[in-house]
Amino acid sequence: MSEAPAKRITDIGPPHYEKFLPPMVKENYGKWKFHEIVKPGVMFHQGETGDKLFTVRAASPRLIAVDTFRLFADLADKYCDGYLRFTSRNNVEFLLTEEANIDPLIADLDKEGFPVGSIGAPVSNIVHTQGWVHCHSAATDASGIVKAVMDDLMPYFQGKELPAKTRVALACCLNMCGAVHCSDIAILGIHTKPPATNHDNLAKQCEIPTTVSSCPTGAIRTADVDGKKSVEIQDDLCMYCANCYTVCPALPLNNPETDGVSIWVGGKVSNARSEPKFSKLAIPFLPNNPPRWPEVVEAVRNIIDVYAAGARKYERIGEWIERIGWPKFFKLTGIEFTRYHIDDFKHAGWTYKRSTHLKF
Amino acid sequence: MSEAPAKRITDIGPPHYEKFLPPMVKENYGKWKFHEIVKPGVMFHQGETGDKLFTVRAASPRLIAVDTFRLFADLADKYCDGYLRFTSRNNVEFLLTEEANIDPLIADLDKEGFPVGSIGAPVSNIVHTQGWVHCHSAATDASGIVKAVMDDLMPYFQGKELPAKTRVALACCLNMCGAVHCSDIAILGIHTKPPATNHDNLAKQCEIPTTVSSCPTGAIRTADVDGKKSVEIQDDLCMYCANCYTVCPALPLNNPETDGVSIWVGGKVSNARSEPKFSKLAIPFLPNNPPRWPEVVEAVRNIIDVYAAGARKYERIGEWIERIGWPKFFKLTGIEFTRYHIDDFKHAGWTYKRSTHLKF
């Protein structure tokens, strides 16, 4: 850590949001009456006074350069007095008071490669994580897969219909920073082999008791290897969670051959209609195939196609599957049901079919 | 074991059922067309040929003397060529081919103290266990409570309406021989204090390692007490399951002050409409108050009254509660919701309310 300046400012917290709110928002704060979706990517909110605030939402790769800050700032200045925001799914929103500015803004955004959509459309941005761009424990890349999948799903981002919102998320390892565990479709990087052990460095780099106790399945025990204090991993107990690697860098899990991607379906977060749900395993393993991960793109698309053909209006993927039943989901998508789909973790018993409610 | 006779017959299994089937049953075996409930306790089944078999069902305390075998046999001879059976809930059924014999049979049964009912009625016999009549681990009696509760529920046994079948069961300890874990209303004997330890006899009567490993919570450890090998129970880990007592009689749990009865609701077995369900805790503890356990009788009656007033036709208790929500169940019945209702066993997390789907 470097020297601190004479008068250090600390603990000021974030800037107060009021500084960044458009005047119309301040006036109508808490007094919005309703909203209406004008077209994909565009909506307006109407206040009690009759004020109309237009929102134009554009795609973003999330990983953006400061050049793009300036671009967005310029567009905001040009069309909406400099007011803009980002969404919880990392899209960018321009907040307009002039309806006439909508189409020119869209044209500029298109030109710059930030197409408009998401609002009122079934597919929004893919919530995702760092991948090979920045994280040490990634079993796959994040931004690359997201780009490839979104290129394919672009029509849905721009308004092509699906029965309901379809939230796609990606996390590059089981830590699930993208919190993919409750997404309609989740793309999850996974390791499929136990960590290697650098016996030479281990005792230097890691605290052995912490390492041993980090393992949820108790697969790690202390060991003396060639006279060096180290640890031993019981392969048959390891489920490749990387928890040990998080506390001990001498236990690397990354492996080009056996790392890959799994696909999960049917989660949701909102309380709309049904209660929030976890995503469930659809495909245990697809290979890492950069730069465009065709197997992953194809798998996501297949699920969406089958869903589109079979679900009722308003049915999220998980709601649709619960109605038709999981056996039918596997049948319709052609995804193979394997031993890996059957839960064998702590609460596995709850996932067994404990009734005769079957369809034939 | 005593001396065996010269020519011992063994492994013959039960008598073949065909010997006991009425001729009309043999003729219509697998060819019944439909049944109709004539009145509470009486139904007929009609075969494809038009044959009609009448069934008259009478209450039984299950614990019956051989004198009652003879009584039933005589009645069966008198009215139905000697054919009768018992049901899976321990009622007795007379199988008649002559409609005219129904009422005289009922009159005889009434006179002998075996009132007719159950068929077509919401409440049937209480499936139950041994209690103080025969079991060593009973936390309460079985037959006594059953008699008191059934006296009170008699109108429902004889046809007074409820929205749906209401299956009551009783087990005198957590072993749950009555399998009360899936009953509309379950009465369950429970201990509420850890076992006493007879250090003097323990090593003689029990195998210590078996005893230690019998405890699901790991509350038991070996100990030397006054130089004797014995075990020690950590009271705060004990949940009074009696598993240790089952393998080691030197750890008695029975206690007149702290043994009692808990009430559970909302289980079901059938797959009709909803999937089978476990019963859930309604009342953690009621005292043992022989001979008529008024608190238990009152508690069961209260639940049934509130259910009768609120449920829709065909809704079993568990289905009704799931529709109105557990908070309302507690409100309507006036039963207090306590810390004990919140699960803290293995899968507790699954029972937490993981949504904002609340009623106010």
Add this chain to the structure above:
Amino acid sequence: MAKRDTPMLDELLKGPYPSFVKELYKVQERKPMVQDLLGQLEDSYEERIGHWKHGGIVGVMGYGGGVIGRYSDLQEKYPAVAHFHTMRINQPAAWFYTSDALRTLADIWEKHGSGLTNMHGSTGDIVLLGCKTDDLEPCFADLTAAGFDLGGSGSCMRTPSCCLGKARCEWACYDTMKLCYEFTQEFQDELHRPAFPYKFKFKFSGCPNDCVASIARADMSLIGTWKDEIQVDQAAVADYAKGGMDIVSDVVMNCPSKCIKYNGNGIEIDDHECVHCMHCINAMPKALAPGKERGATILLGSKAPIMEGALLSSVLVPFIDLNDEDEIEDLKELIGNIWDFWDEHGRNRERVGELIQRVGMATFLDGIGLDPEPEMVSAPRDNPYIFFQDEEEEEDDE
């Protein structure tokens, strides 16, 4: 008369429901055992505590089970119940009797025991309640001579039981009584000579109403079901409507998979969506019936809570034609595989359901030679903790 007054028990002579105390009174004059039972029970009522203990193993020669040893802890006060064992007698399928059969049982039990019984025990047996150690063998001899045999207790196959199925129910999708009898005979050795890690129960129900509660109380639950269309008699549907039934609210609205339509004229069922719950058939027994392609779903693993919490059985074989002898043979083979795997991997006092929870369903399926099917789960796993197999292991599975 009982040795002591029984004012508390006498309270239970009152009231409309048949009284077990009255049953005790019926025999007590001629049975000192029952006098002492009444006395000890009155003590229990007064003191609010039981007075039984288990003790040394008792039984009949060559059998490892069927008798539950029970001793009074008030032997000096009530010597006649010092021994008070129960004998479990394998009931005839679905508890059918003739008056003669009942009288035969009464005679034997009058001669050798207390004269008290449970008709029936929760597992299904005829329970003969209260026998001295010395009477066990002679009683057994008389019972077998009369064609009856012991049921199960201990770590063995327990006495199977079944609903009456085809004998008197129009919904039976397979012959429960026949199969129950056949299995009981086939597995006599497993029934009488405990050699399992713990108990194993079979219960046979002819349809998803599950009138013997098999899904909650049997290690293997065989529950009848059908594969094709529900049989509909539209004229009879019309009769129900005419008779005042509100078909929409009573039937349509209660269908769990919302696959019934009723247009005032006839009823229409989307059978591919039907989950075979029985409700519509239960509600209109004269108009609807299970389809014709009948069989059963086999489920595994239910049990009471000791010690990891209660379990319900879960789907093992989604559909099997139990009316076909070959498929029944296949099932017996599967049962053999299950018992073998359990023998090898089960811990002492570990039920099959608990074993599956411990080793994981997939491993269990590998072990018994069944392929995984999506019908076995209500949903696939939601956690990412997958144990991937080596390629060799995977090939082994094929």
Add this chain to the structure above:
Amino acid sequence: MAKRDTPMLDELLKGPYPSFVKELYKVQERKPMVQDLLGQLEDSYEERIGHWKHGGIVGVMGYGGGVIGRYSDLQEKYPAVAHFHTMRINQPAAWFYTSDALRTLADIWEKHGSGLTNMHGSTGDIVLLGCKTDDLEPCFADLTAAGFDLGGSGSCMRTPSCCLGKARCEWACYDTMKLCYEFTQEFQDELHRPAFPYKFKFKFSGCPNDCVASIARADMSLIGTWKDEIQVDQAAVADYAKGGMDIVSDVVMNCPSKCIKYNGNGIEIDDHECVHCMHCINAMPKALAPGKERGATILLGSKAPIMEGALLSSVLVPFIDLNDEDEIEDLKELIGNIWDFWDEHGRNRERVGELIQRVGMATFLDGIGLDPEPEMVSAPRDNPYIFFQDEEEEEDDE
């Protein structure tokens, strides 16, 4: 130009969706760091493996978090990314900016870092991606001078985030942005100086639609809801019908508690049965609105799977009026109690949700001084393993 060709990454310049590679290209000419990033990433694409490692702790003075240290394992080949830390900057509530604010951030990051960012990180922060150790402190000084501060990392309160609520949503049941800002300020110390057993996240959603996924991703989820009747504008309902909406199949049939009736004329809601799911309101925003007695449900404990499996937050306070200052103060006190209990009983790297699972909800409630309520559970326990308290303990609880 990048040090090496990047043919694989260049593939990702194609296609309609905005390309992160294009963003890298935008700065690479003036940023050697980004040239090396491109190079290393192309290596990763070729080799199908990442090249980062974590290492020594880095940060700014007086802060325990806010910086994630990251090092290349190909330092010799790509020296410019030998250090490549991220700084997490606490975003303004609901991610509102002015063009000036964005430009200020751009200037600072141009000066001190790679010029690359994430707008935003999954927790909500502005993520400044790629900073050398020596640049951390000067960058921090410029940021604070401009009114920005670090966000959280490590075992601390993490940067809270919120939906835009009252700023642009008609359904906000409390002021998410105000509360998010207030909490962030109030707990600056807990945010910057890790002293908890593990991380603790707050997320504020104005209604049950939960647009910041708080129920899945926050240790404490504050989700707006209402207590009284849904506001209905029958004329607007009629307009929807006229506009061609099938109100029965779109709205009535999708209500999870089946408490809506529609008779062709008007809509009727049995508000006592309503579970506040939002669906009907979502479907007819011009006709329906949440009631007027608004507040929030507080839920606790969600997190990602490591290590006991993922959790969703569960109900802690069924209803609280977050528009009332006193109730907000009570909530802060409750949060203090939760943190105290967690400090005392939580294990290292044990999230609050896992702690509750381990010690049991009832014990946790005792510890934080809340009474149990049936709203906290989806159903009471189904196992009989109750730990009864001594009478004294029970009195202690009162």
